[in-house]
Amino acid sequence: MDYRRTKRILFFNVFMNCVFISLQDKEKVLLDMVESGGELGWLTWPDQNGWEIAQQAVNGTLLYSYFVCNVEAREQDNWLRTTFIQRHPTATRVFVEMRFLVRDCNSFNAHSLTCKETFNLYASEADADIGTSFRKGQFRKVATIAPDEISRVGNMRFNIETKVVENLSRKGFYLAFQDIGACVAIYSVRVYYKTCPATVKSLAAFPETVAVAGVENQALREVVGACVENAESEDQPRIYCTVDGEWVVPVGHCQCSPGYEAVDDTCQADVCKPGFFKASVSNEACEPCPKNTHPSGPGAVSCPCLEGFYRAPEDPMTGACSGLPSPPKTLTSTTAQMAIGKLELSWSPPGDTGGRSDITYNVVCERCEGSVCLPCGDKVRYEPSNIDIKETSVIVSELEPHLNYTFTVEARNGVSQLSSQRATSTISTALHYTDPPSVTGMRLVERSAKSLSLSWSVSRRANPSTIHYKLMYCKKEKDEAKTCKTFTVLFLEKNTAEIGGLSPSTVYLFQVQALSPESKVGSNSVEEEFSTLPEVGSTAVILGAVAGGGVILLIVLVVLLLRKRRKNSHTRQGPEDAYFSSSEQLKPLKTYVDPHTYEDPNTAVLKFASEIHPSHITKQKVIGAGEFGEVFRGILKVPGRKEAAVAIKTLKPGYTEKQRQDFLSEASIMGQFSHQNIIRLEGVVTKFKHAMIITEYMENGALDKYLRDHDGEMLSFQLVGMLRGIAAGMKYLSDMSYVHRDLAARNILVNSNLECKVSDFGLSRVLEDDPEGTYTTSGGKIPIRWTAPEAIAYRKFTSASDVWSFGIVMWEVMAFGERPYWDMSNHEVMKAINEAFRLPAPMDCPSAVYQLMLQCWLQDRSKRPRFQDILSLLDKLLKSPDSLKTIADFDPRVSIRLPSTSGSDGSPFRSVSEWLESIKMSQYSENFSMAGIVSMEQVLQMKSEDIRNIGVRLPGHLKRIAYSILGLKDQTSTLSVFAV
Structure with a gap:
């Protein structure tokens, strides 16, 4: 087929009756391919046989499009670059909306081995327009673009995809579209950034704000507003602008001033009519004047009291005014039954x-x-x-x-x-009364073990027959105060008393009052305490009881000691406390079946994986690309089962039979596993033209990227919990006699509950985004940075070599996705390991976790812990969170791998942004610039408080920048750590 002749016909026809959606107010357009209304002047590379421009008049408007369709040619690399796009100074995040069509490779009559159904979006920043100069190395990849569901606008049908270009910092940028062998037409490219439009919320006015990430790269950006006229607020009103241009979470509401009432988004005084008032700052309505007040004028803040009525200082201005009370009624005095010199008024x-x-x-x-x-x-x-x-x-x-x-x-x-x-x-x-006598003294006349005899005297001479006495006494406890709660009361005719029935060796408290003939009570005597004598023979009994108790206690202690010794003599050391296992215990039972042992590999697929009909699968969006084809997010809906989100691995057109067998062998492996920390295989599609592998969908993607995106946001306890899940999955694989050989954070997937699952069970694939991740030997590719030394040297892969890899994964997790061994080459890594170098402790890594890493990296594989031992230790750490508080020693000069510090001006780096990029903190370039930190000399003078003041809030980011500055201050220590 002549693709060059037919592709124009294929794409021109879709222009008829084209209608595009109007822009939203919150979208500020930087580039619109359709609205430009003229020649775009986009650059194509190479000049021949690549992207072509087409034009078509629609309703009197000339519309342009770009297309390419070289599906029969091999190794396509066609680039289409936009003109220079000026960036808004504060817009660090822009959206690229693309409307396009990609032709299905199966629709071509000729069988094309190179046909693709995706193309790539790239971006490059610049401070000025570089004209027609073009270098591929200047661009960074943004996304792989694949056809999604077809949308209809008017009579036009096409795909619509919107991608985000983030972390923009220079004056402008270019976009580029790379074709690698697809049949694609681009009808519209619209580049815009979002703003939160100017608004008034809760009587606070907020200006139009560019929707970008806030402080510490959070999804919300704080915006300060101002109260509208005649409104006020104790706290300055604030609101948050989301990256999608939405206002959320207003804080510090404004309220109308006294005398003003809220009407829509304003505060007005004429709403408070005469006879009404508003005394406070609030959004309440004006109130009618209260009782006993004069009517107020318009816009009044209070209503004055009538004459003779008042408001107390603590009374609210909204309350009624009060009058004075009338005098008390029926005032009387009473002396009956009262003590001498007393009366009661009521x-x-x-x-x-x-x-x-x-x-x-x-x-x-x-x-x-x-x-x-x-x-x-x-x-x-x-x-x-x-x-x-x-x-x-x-x-x-x-x-x-x-x-x-x-x-x-x-x-x-x-x-x-x-x-x-x-x-x-x-x-x-x-x-008028007679003063009664009072008791002046009390003394002990005689005592025994159970009785006390007392006497007392009175203050003046009197006829004894006219005076009576009230005697009160109680037993005094050891810890009790001088007064008692319960007394025994006696009324006596004489000034003596003999009290019997008392307890031996006990203290009693006594009080006496004199009563006059008129039954008036005199003053109390001074309180006195007297004690009874001990009972005869009681001391000997007590001493005997104490001695007998001591003998019994001694006998009991001797018996317990003998039992403990006997128990210890029969106790043997059990293996449950052993941390390491012998080499013999490293040999698990054989349960995993290698699918390559089958004469026909398809037999293994049918045995271990369920066949799924393609009609039960709906592709939604491309989420990745690999050697065999694209990976889609999709929906699996099998009759009788609940609809589920799945990941769909596809086999690209033009595959060989060996590629198909290699592709499906991973499903034959996964189908044998069933564990909550192993990625679950839903099934395969093998009986139709397009082979597919269907697995459960993990919302948060690969662990290494997830950790990098959340650097410093998680506690050590959470990170150890993730490691615990990975260890559980690896213990299961080890028990199944399966050796993974490629255990790394990039091959661990994370779901929405932050549960980690081991995935990728085929080492034969090429690591597309990490060409240096593998080291080619005569036996195939080996991921050097994660592989045990015996596996590199002798290709000796065992569960113990997986333990070494798990130690590297532990380091990746605690370092929030840092690249193991930084920028060292694979040869430098192998040499360093053979010379006994081990990765240093990551920043804030618990000492117990780092010690476990070092055990995983023992040179002698027989001395490394088993996964069962690792899982047991991680469980103990999680059950005792205090064990994670001790932090391992951290050396920033080694733990943060820095580039060479040699420079023409003696500074470690040519610019602050270059230094921040080297430590993966480039998102703070604008913070440093706005704070006036524009040279490395200024950086070297910064302290932790200075870093925090410019907007670095996340503890992990704060420490990384501070430790890097510490390393920079010692020029010699920032040179290469290893002499290779």
Whole structure:
């Protein structure tokens, strides 16, 4: 077929009735292939037999497109580069929307071995337009573009894909499209960045903001706003702009000032009409003036009180005004049943409380002799008090006989202090009484083990027959205070008493009161303590009991000691505490079946994998590309089973039979495994033209990339939990007698629950994105950086060599996806390992974890731990999180691999951005630039606080930059660590 002649016809016809979607306000377009309305001037390379431009008049508009269709030619490498695209100064993230068609390779009559169904998107930054100069090495790959679901716009049908180009920092950039052998036409390319449009939320105005990642590369960017006119806020209003141009999470709402009410997005005063007010900063509506107030004018912040009404200082301005209380009612005094010199005053609450509930009372006392009345002074006592009383009674004591007393009780409320008026009630009373005698002393007359005889005297002479006594006593416990809770009370006619029925060797507390003939109580005597005598013979009994108890205790201790010795003599050391196992224990039972042992490899596939009909599979999006073909995300919907997300590995057209067998052999291996930490095989498609392998879908992709994207965001406990899952999967494979041979973080997949699963069970593939990851020997390719020395030298692959690889994976995880051995070549790595060099501890790595790494890297494979031992140790660490707090020694000059520091000006690097790129922290280039840090001399003066102040917040990133500066300060230590 003449593809050069027919491809124009193939793609021109789709232009008819073309309609494109209008732009959203939040999208700021930098380049629009359709709206440009003229010749685009895009550069093609090479000039011949590559991308071609086509034009077509549609509704009076001339539209342009680019196409290429060299499916019958081999080794295609055709580039199409845009013109220079100016970047907005703050837009570090742009979107590239592409509308295109890719022809199915199966639609060609001729069988093409080189036909592809994908093309690649690249980007290159520059500070100025370089014209027609073009070098492929200047571009970095953005994504592999594959046909997805066909969309329809008007009468036009095509694929629509949008990709993101991130971390832009220079004045502009170019986009390039690489064709590697597909039949593709590009109709529209639209490049734009997103903004969060200017808005007013919660009475706060926020400016239009470019939607880029915020501080510490987070998905949200904080934006500070300002309150609208006549609104205010205690905290400065803030909101977050997402990378998709959406405003989310407003913080610090603004509220209308006093006298203003919110109307839509404004604060207005005319809403507060006369008779209404608003006293505080809030978004509440204006309120009507409360009781006992004057009507207010428009926009009032308060309503003044009427004359004779007040607000207390603590009263809200929104409350009603209060009046004064009326005097207390029915004030009386009582002396009956009271002690000498005491009386009780009582009254009823006032009839009018002034509209308040905070009523209190003050009591004023005066004593009168004749016509002269004076204040009672401090001698008189009040219970509970004479001011601010909340009860309606008070007991007054220490009054003198034969005097007249006048008591005045004032009722008060919260506004009484604002007025000179008083609300009082007054009563006068006279006291006449005979002073009763008081006890002056108490003594012990006689005592025994169970009785005490006491006597006491009185303060003055009196007829003994007219005085009575009240005696109270109680047993005093050792830890009890001087007063007792429960007393025994006796009323006596004489000043002596004999108390019996007491306990031996016990202390008792006694009190005596004298009673007058009028039954008035005199003052208490001084409290006295007396104790009874011990009971005869009790001391000997106690000593005998103590001696007997000591003998019994001694016998018990001897018996326990003999039992412990006997038990220890029969105990033997068990193997459960052994950390390492012998070489004999490294030999697992043979359960895995090598599919290559089958004479017909297809038999192995049918035995270990389920066949799936292609109609049950829906491809959605390309998520990767490898040697055999693209990898898609898709949906598997088998009748009778729940719909599930899956990964679909495809075999590209033009394959050989050997390639097909190699492709399906991985399914024959996976189909034999069933473990939660091993990637699950759903099935295969082998009976149709396009062979496919269907596995469960892991949302977070490869572990190494996931860790790099979340550098410093996870705790050691979480990282060890990930390692625990990988170790569990490898223990299962080891028990199955399967040797992985390519255990690395890139071959561990992570799902949405951060559960890690071992994958990639075919070492025959080429590592597309890591050409130096393997080292070619006569026996095939070996991933040098992850492989044990005996496997490199003698191709001796065992479970013990997988343990070595697991140690490297541990290092990758704790270093957040850092490349093992940094920029050393494979030959340098092999030499360093043979000279006993081992990777240093990553930053913040727990000491126990690093010690386990070193055990995995022992030269003698028989001394390395088994996966069972590794799993057991990781479980112990997770059960005791404190064991992860001890951090291994960290040397930044070794642990952060730095390029050579030799330079023409003596500085380690030519620019700050070059230095940041070398330590994989280039996302902070703009932070350093905005802070005025533009030279390496300034960098060397920075401290940790300076780094934090320019916006580096993640602990891992902060430490990486700080440790790198520390290493740079010692010029000699930043040279190559290994003499190779």
